[in-house]
Structures are given as structure tokens and as C-alpha cells.
Amino acid sequence: MMDVHAELNDLLPLYAAGTLDEPGRRRVESHLAACPDCQADLLLWQAVGHEVAAQAQTVTAAPNLPDRALAKTGGAVLRRAGLLLRTQARLIQPEIWLTSAIIIFIGLLVSVTFLDSTALRVVAPLTAAACLAVVYGPEFDPGLELALATPTSPWQVLLARLALVFTYNFGLTLFTSFILTAVIPQTVLAALILGWLAPMAFLSALALLLSMLMRSSIAIGISYGMWLAQLISSGLLSGKLANHFPVFGEFLKGYVALWQNPSALLSLAAALVGLALWLAGRQKRMPNPGL
Ligand SMILES: [Zn+2]
Structure with missing residues (x-):
């Protein structure tokens, strides 16, 4: 059971990006239904995608925004940097740390x-x-x-x-x-x-x-x-x-x-x-x- 979880958990980023093939998608979905951990991880992966897309739009609009909105953009950049660091930390080969x-x-x-x-x-x-x-x-x-x-x-x-x-x-x-x-x-x-x-x-x-x-x-x-x-x-x-x-x-x-x-x-x-x-x-x- 743990092995299936670990294997499918690794596939979540691909699933969130929509790049998984049909059999893989079905396996992930059937495991997702029974696993709260993977459901939470999937939300994180989807958040990464949305955050990045939203950030791209904010930056384009930034030059015309008043100071308060710019300050909000600054917060978004920091949040996004934190999210980027967290996701990349999970993607780096774990052997490195030990x-x-x-x-x-x-x-x-x-x-x-x-x-x-x-x-x-x-x-x-x-x-x-x-x-x-x-x-x-x-x-x-x-x-x-x-x-x-x-x-x-x-x-x-x-x-x-x-x-x-x-x-x-x-x-x-x-x-x-x-x-x-x-x-x-x-x-x-x-x-x-x-x-x-x-x-x-x-x-x-x-x-x-x-x-x-x-x-x-x-x-x-x-x-x-x-x-x-x-x-x-x-x-x-x-x-x-x-x-x-x-x-x-x-x-x-x-x-x-x-x-x-x-x-x-x-x-x-x-x-x-x-x-x-x-x-x-x-x-x-x-x-x-x-x-
Ligand atoms: Zn799981």
C-alpha cells in the first residue's frame, strides 16, 4: 500500500500538468479517491500552476498600477518565491541532503x-x-x-x-x-x-x-x-x-x-x-x- 502511494505521489505533478497517459491517469484517480495525503499534494501542484499563471498576468499589468497594488505584487512575488523554493526542494534528488x-x-x-x-x-x-x-x-x-x-x-x-x-x-x-x-x-x-x-x-x-x-x-x-x-x-x-x-x-x-x-x-x-x-x-x- 505504501509503495503504491509513493509511486502515484510521484506522478501527481504530471497528473496536475495534464501530461499523464490514460492508464496512468486512471490509476492516479482511483488512488486519489482513497488517499487524503495525495489529495492535499494535488492541491499544492494545482496551486503552483495557478499561482504562476496569475503572477505572469500581474507582472504584465504592474507598470500602470498604483503603489498599493505594486506592494501587493511584491507580496505575491515573495509568496511565489517561497512556493518555488518549496516545490523545488521536493523535486531535488533526496540523496543530496544525506x-x-x-x-x-x-x-x-x-x-x-x-x-x-x-x-x-x-x-x-x-x-x-x-x-x-x-x-x-x-x-x-x-x-x-x-x-x-x-x-x-x-x-x-x-x-x-x-x-x-x-x-x-x-x-x-x-x-x-x-x-x-x-x-x-x-x-x-x-x-x-x-x-x-x-x-x-x-x-x-x-x-x-x-x-x-x-x-x-x-x-x-x-x-x-x-x-x-x-x-x-x-x-x-x-x-x-x-x-x-x-x-x-x-x-x-x-x-x-x-x-x-x-x-x-x-x-x-x-x-x-x-x-x-x-x-x-x-x-x-x-x-x-x-x-
Ligand atoms: Zn497517496
Whole structure:
């Protein structure tokens, strides 16, 4: 009984959008009659559709409306943003939340064990990047298909998902940093946060953009490669190799310097997110990741 409920509950968005085939529609309707939970969910899905359609009309009319009506529009925009965040939160692959928490927790354990925050600083950007590489991928995401079939702009869907997942990873890592500051002597909270925040923002933005252009696994691979290259470069710079090949040494220095420059990384991250939003608006249908 629970399995049927879970299965048909997943079909509700498609049912509300009227894109379900006849047998599917009949199954949903017969289950709906007996399940108050699904009835409530169906109302939510229908509300999303109406809210979005109503909002589109309000915005068109807005320039000629007096201030009070404009204020109401502002409220509607906020309500709609809240609704968008709530629905997108339900559509994001649920594995993301638990997997991030487990990996960050392992980073915490290793950091506490060795009384050194390096593990967290290395792991946190990778975790966020992996999440963002699968958050807007076309792979196995019927919810995304639906979201893109509604009048909600693809860039709004992308922005809502980016905000939810990045905020979650940011919050997890921030919380862990507080714990490490209390446990590891002479850890400066601000320095610790700066150490992971900028790389996390940059790698996440990079993985998100790449995942829109290629398969998620390749996007993750490239992001991880860039992060790994940075760790290896730091090691090579302290060795003899860099002295024997001055040009190579200069290149490594520049690469390491970029990763230690928070404002450069954050600017790059902002540019990459802008590019991803622009790309989402242009991709009417998700590209088929054939290769
Ligand atoms: Zn049900």
C-alpha cells in the first residue's frame, strides 16, 4: 500500500500538468479517491500552476498600477518565491541532503582526530560541487521536465535549486567550522571559513555550469581535477621540480595563487553562475546527454 502511494505521489505533478497517459491517469484517480495525503499534494501542484499563471498576468499589468497594488505584487512575488523554493526542494534528488551530511561529518571526524582542519577544507568544496553537478542535470529528473513545462522560467528553477543546495552545504560546513573552532586550539573561525568558502563557491559554480553542457559525472571529474591540481601544485612548489623548470614553476605559482585569492574566486563564481542562468534561459529543452 505504501509503495503504491509513493509511486502515484510521484506522478501527481504530471497528473496536475495534464501530461499523464490514460492508464496512468486512471490509476492516479482511483488512488486519489482513497488517499487524503495525495489529495492535499494535488492541491499544492494545482496551486503552483495557478499561482504562476496569475503572477505572469500581474507582472504584465504592474507598470500602470498604483503603489498599493505594486506592494501587493511584491507580496505575491515573495509568496511565489517561497512556493518555488518549496516545490523545488521536493523535486531535488533526496540523496543530496544525506550524502552531503555524511561526507561533511567524516571531514569533521578526521579533522577532530588529527586536530587539523585540513580535511574539512579539502572535502567541503568537493561535496558542494558534486551536489550542484546533479542538481540541474537532465539525467533522471521527471520533476525538472515538469518544472520546465510550466510558465516558471528555467532560470528561476535553476536559481531556486542553486540557492537551496548551496545554502544547505554552506550551512553544514559553517556549523562544522564552529565545532572545529571549539575543539581545535588556535583555530580562527574567520580564517577557517575563508579557507573553504571561496573555493566552494567557485567549484560549485563550475560544476553547475559544466553539468549543463556535459554529463554530470564528467562535470564532477573536471571540477575535482582542478581542485586536486591545486593541492598537487602546492606540493610541487615546495619540491625541486619547480626550480628546475622555471616556466612550469611560474605557472604553478599562478595557479596556486588563484586558489588563495578569495575575491578572484568569488568573482569567477558569480560570472559562472550568471553564465549558467543565461544558458538555462536559452535551453528550452534539456539537451540529451547522448554521450
Ligand atoms: Zn497517496
